[in-house]
Amino acid sequence: MAGARESVELVAKNRPRQERAKRTYENILRSAAELLVEVGVERISTNLIAERAGITVPALYRYFPNKYSVLHALGAALMDRQNAVFADWFDQFSSDAVAEELLAGVDDLLYRTCEVSREQPGGLEILQTLRAVEPLRKLRLDSHERVAQQFGAQVARLLGWDLDDSLLRAARMSIEVGYAVVEMAIEGGAGSEADVVSEGARMIQLYWRGILASR
Amino acid sequence: MAGARESVELVAKNRPRQERAKRTYENILRSAAELLVEVGVERISTNLIAERAGITVPALYRYFPNKYSVLHALGAALMDRQNAVFADWFDQFSSDAVAEELLAGVDDLLYRTCEVSREQPGGLEILQTLRAVEPLRKLRLDSHERVAQQFGAQVARLLGWDLDDSLLRAARMSIEVGYAVVEMAIEGGAGSEADVVSEGARMIQLYWRGILASR
DNA sequence: TGTACATCAGTGAACGCGCGTTCACTGATGTAC
DNA sequence: TGTACATCAGTGAACGCGCGTTCACTGATGTAC
Numbered sequence: 001m002a003g004a005r006e007s008v009e010l011v012a013k014n015r016p017r018q019e020r021a022k023r024t025y026e027n028i029l030r031s032a033a034e035l036l037v038e039v040g041v042e043r044i045s046t047n048l049i050a051e052r053a054g055i056t057v058p059a060l061y062r063y064f065p066n067k068y069s070v071l072h073a074l075g076a077a078l079m080d081r082q083n084a085v086f087a088d089w090f091d092q093f094s095s096d097a098v099a100e101e102l103l104a105g106v107d108d109l110l111y112r113t114c115e116v117s118r119e120q121p122g123g124l125e126i127l128q129t130l131r132a133v134e135p136l137r138k139l140r141l142d143s144h145e146r147v148a149q150q151f152g153a154q155v156a157r158l159l160g161w162d163l164d165d166s167l168l169r170a171a172r173m174s175i176e177v178g179y180a181v182v183e184m185a186i187e188g189g190a191g192s193e194a195d196v197v198s199e200g201a202r203m204i205q206l207y208w209r210g211i212l213a214s215r
Numbered sequence: 216m217a218g219a220r221e222s223v224e225l226v227a228k229n230r231p232r233q234e235r236a237k238r239t240y241e242n243i244l245r246s247a248a249e250l251l252v253e254v255g256v257e258r259i260s261t262n263l264i265a266e267r268a269g270i271t272v273p274a275l276y277r278y279f280p281n282k283y284s285v286l287h288a289l290g291a292a293l294m295d296r297q298n299a300v301f302a303d304w305f306d307q308f309s310s311d312a313v314a315e316e317l318l319a320g321v322d323d324l325l326y327r328t329c330e331v332s333r334e335q336p337g338g339l340e341i342l343q344t345l346r347a348v349e350p351l352r353k354l355r356l357d358s359h360e361r362v363a364q365q366f367g368a369q370v371a372r373l374l375g376w377d378l379d380d381s382l383l384r385a386a387r388m389s390i391e392v393g394y395a396v397v398e399m400a401i402e403g404g405a406g407s408e409a410d411v412v413s414e415g416a417r418m419i420q421l422y423w424r425g426i427l428a429s430r
Numbered sequence: 431t432g433t434a435c436a437t438c439a440g441t442g443a444a445c446g447c448g449c450g451t452t453c454a455c456t457g458a459t460g461t462a463c
Numbered sequence: 464t465g466t467a468c469a470t471c472a473g474t475g476a477a478c479g480c481g482c483g484t485t486c487a488c489t490g491a492t493g494t495a496c
Binding site (some may be wrong): 433446447449454455456459 | 484
């Protein structure tokens with residue numbers, strides 16, 4: 001029952017204005033990401049983050065009202081970067097592209113998304129924190145929802161389809177499975193990154209071929 | 216870097232022997248599951264669990280060396296229940312079943328797995344905790360690995376295929392995506408449970424039809 | 431170009447609280463006789 | 464069937480520590496003149 005928690009303030013407080021402050025702000029985020037890897041969500045604390053960032057705790061509180069807000073900022077930045085990869089990828093197709101061209105590019109899309117998530121220190125840990133920590137769930141779900149709707153609309157326009165419920169469901173499922181495959185690939189438990197990405201891409205391709213065949 | 220953490224003892228200590236003790240033990244697990252929902256991984260503590268279970272903290276320490284061990288027991292029980300659903304599902308097919316029969320049952324499999332995970336209080340939170348908390352990751356990955364290998368072997372036997380790398384990869388991907396779809400369905404952010412399950416099942420079916428076509 | 435000063439950034443010290451963990455202990459259970 | 468007693472189960476009290484958060488403050492920055 002999510003409602004049993006009191007709601008948590010997630011937005012940052014003061015924005016950093018001076019140069020020094022911007023460095024401090026970035027320092028806080030970088031330290032938090034490192035600590036997410038080293039000690040985990042269950043042990044990360046404002047005290048640890050401030051110490052790692054080389055500032056005192058009240059300095060952290062100047063920018064963030066609590067530790068969830070730090071994690072939220074970290075998650076939002078990663079979601080933005082992932083979504084930018086998706087937008088760039090889609091934009092490469094010309095307006096007369098056919099479905100098979102897009103399908104051939106799925107592998108590339110998943111790979112690039114892996115890359116951008118791996119480049120962010122603690123990328124995997126951030127993604128899993130967004131799943132596991134209640135006040136942050138909304139961030140990931142809303143982000144995926146937005147990308148899925150945009151994706152559905154783009155497919156409809158490109159291929160001249162109706163933007164109906166079944167297309168929206170397919171778009172949402174593809175986005176969600178795509179990002180799940182990316183996490184799986186980075187986590188590494190199910191085989192090498194390249195293997196997981198190519199097998200995941202194949203699954204998504206076959207899914208859309210099935211949809212194409214039934215139209 | 217996971218290696219930066221000291222390793223954590225996860226196995227239970229004393230097994231409960233008397234009747235009263237068994238009740239206490241189950242009480243601890245139930246309380247932990249409830250608290251995982253109410254306060255989350257980042258705030259759950261042995262103090263809270265003991266209080267909720269109506270015992271003092273040292274009584275908890277009689278059975279579990281630390282809070283990770285409680286979460287581990289919770290996770291192991293859920294993995295076992297999920298895997299039992301899978302085994303039961305597969306066993307229903309006679310030894311002369313054809314691929315299409317299995318594919319037609321995927322929807323049912325995912326739905327039953329959802330059910331068993333939803334029945335467990337805090338089921339979703341347990342699954343996401345297994346992803347996000349480093350010392351527990353191995354439990355989930357090993358469990359999925361075992362199911363995938365068993366699944367690959369069963370498919371090979373049933374359909375008379377070679378149990379080669381490509382079959383093993385396909386089996387692993389199916390298991391991993393299957394469980395990811397189940398989490399997605401229970402989480403509810405991507406549509407109704409029935410929608411997500413049926414769309415996820417369709418994806419897995421189309422994936423295997425693709426594999427069948429290429430053999 | 432120099433500097434006064436308003437605003438921004440960060441500090442030091444303190445608070446009460448809940449955390450994990452351990453100890454020597456009392457009380458409950460169940461079984462051997 | 465009754466009970467002595469070994470073993471199992473749970474308690475009460477205590478510990479030092481790190482947690483989140485706030486306060487009144489000093490110091491740094493940058494710009495208006």
